[in-house]
Amino acid sequence: MMEDELDPIIYLNEFVLGVSISRLQEMDLQKEYQELLS
Amino acid sequence: MTNWTSLQKELFCALVGLARAQDGNEWRRNKQTDQIVCQSLCLLADYPIASDSLLQNALTQVRAEKDRLSPGCSACASPCGRTEDLSWSFLIQESETIKTIKRNILLTLPYVAMKCIIEQHPTEIIYDALFQIGLRFASSEKLSSLWANLNFFSQLQSENVELNNQKYREAFEREHTNQSFTAYVLSEIQTPIEDYRNSIRLILEQAEEHPIPLLWLCAAEMSIYWEKESVNPALDLLKSNYDSLSHAEKAMFHYLQAKQIDLNSKISKTHNTDYRNELERSVSFQTQFVYNRIALAQISSTAQAMALYQEALSFVHHAETMDNK
Numbered sequence: 001m002m003e004d005e006l007d008p009i010i011y012l013n014e015f016v017l018g019v020s021i022s023r024l025q026e027m028d029l030q031k032e033y034q035e036l037l038s
Numbered sequence: 039m040t041n042w043t044s045l046q047k048e049l050f051c052a053l054v055g056l057a058r059a060q061d062g063n064e065w066r067r068n069k070q071t072d073q074i075v076c077q078s079l080c081l082l083a084d085y086p087i088a089s090d091s092l093l094q095n096a097l098t099q100v101r102a103e104k105d106r107l108s109p110g111c112s113a114c115a116s117p118c119g120r121t122e123d124l125s126w127s128f129l130i131q132e133s134e135t136i137k138t139i140k141r142n143i144l145l146t147l148p149y150v151a152m153k154c155i156i157e158q159h160p161t162e163i164i165y166d167a168l169f170q171i172g173l174r175f176a177s178s179e180k181l182s183s184l185w186a187n188l189n190f191f192s193q194l195q196s197e198n199v200e201l202n203n204q205k206y207r208e209a210f211e212r213e214h215t216n217q218s219f220t221a222y223v224l225s226e227i228q229t230p231i232e233d234y235r236n237s238i239r240l241i242l243e244q245a246e247e248h249p250i251p252l253l254w255l256c257a258a259e260m261s262i263y264w265e266k267e268s269v270n271p272a273l274d275l276l277k278s279n280y281d282s283l284s285h286a287e288k289a290m291f292h293y294l295q296a297k298q299i300d301l302n303s304k305i306s307k308t309h310n311t312d313y314r315n316e317l318e319r320s321v322s323f324q325t326q327f328v329y330n331r332i333a334l335a336q337i338s339s340t341a342q343a344m345a346l347y348q349e350a351l352s353f354v355h356h357a358e359t360m361d362n363k
Contacts, residue, residue: 006206007220007224008220008224008256009252011224011227011256012255012256012259015259015263016255016259016290016293016294017327017328017353018327018328018329018332018354019328019353020355021328021354022087026351026354029328029332029347029350029351029354030351032332032347033344033351036340036347037344
């Protein structure tokens with residue numbers, strides 16, 4: 001676990017790219033998208 | 039009470055049912071039971087987020103194990119409720135004090151389970167915690183004492199992070215490789231150390247000996263998020279090495295440039311041309327990138343924003359699908 005966390009890609013995926021985010025964060029984005037649609 | 043999905047809640051409730059089923063049947067409990075319980079609890083941790091298929095698979099295993107421990111219960115014509123799964127609504131109806139302690143226990147359990155797996159620690163405390171969470175009239179004293187024991191585990195976890203940080207620092211001092219440097223500087227930002235300032239300082243100081251653009255990008259982001267200063271030397275470093283960056287790195291650089299511009303500017307994002315230009319350049323690299331599209335969507339017309347959101351959401355995936363956890 002420790003070794004995986006010490007990879008800059010893990011940090012960037014979460015905090016810069018946003019491709020690896022929690023379900024809750026994803027739900028927030030989905031909600032914003034739905035608001036645009038309505 | 040938690041941010042868990044309904045499947046995660048269902049799995050947790052089934053684990054309480056399993057803990058109830060083993061109570062009085064301890065002789066039937068074995069390594070397989072411990073493994074199922076600990077591995078299922080690990081799926082409830084904040085990170086990495088478990089996929090629904092993993093959760094469903096764990097739920098099936100937990101239910102099968104419960105049937106093995108109390109074989110008569112599932113087929114019983116007049117169930118007594120002793121081995122029933124927990125009802126999530128029961129937790130929500132508890133008094134505020136009990137609810138708070140139970141919530142703390144519940145959120146710590148996945149990490150205690152990880153520790154039990156890694157260090158092959160006895161699992162008794164886990165069964166006790168699951169059982170106590172399911173009790174209707176659990177005493178706050180007993181729950182607080184349980185919480186204190188679980189906290190003890192958490193402290194050990196923190197000590198491990200600090201010991202590992204020391205280990206990585208010593209490894210880097212012994213041998214100055216890019217790998218040992220990366221491990222050391224990133225161990226500086228792990229909880230509970232979180233020394234972002236030192237991590238940024240080291241990355242900048244060692245930029246010549248360890249020219250690692252991915253670390254410069256980390257430092258640039260940390261600087262924007264934590265330092266909030268008008269200067270960002272990591273961005274300057276990326277700028278002077280721009281031609282050697284990959285497309286993905288260039289996309290990240292322009293996105294971070296946009297964030298830095300916004301940090302330094304008094305103009306609203308919508309009217310800031312430099313901010314928009316940097317985001318557009320970032321998106322133009324066509325890499326899998328969520329936040330640059332969301333940021334651009336927020337300053338775009340509705341039609342463009344919808345397309346950007348749609349594309350951004352298609353790039354979201356969860357941790358376990360990225361590194362096969």
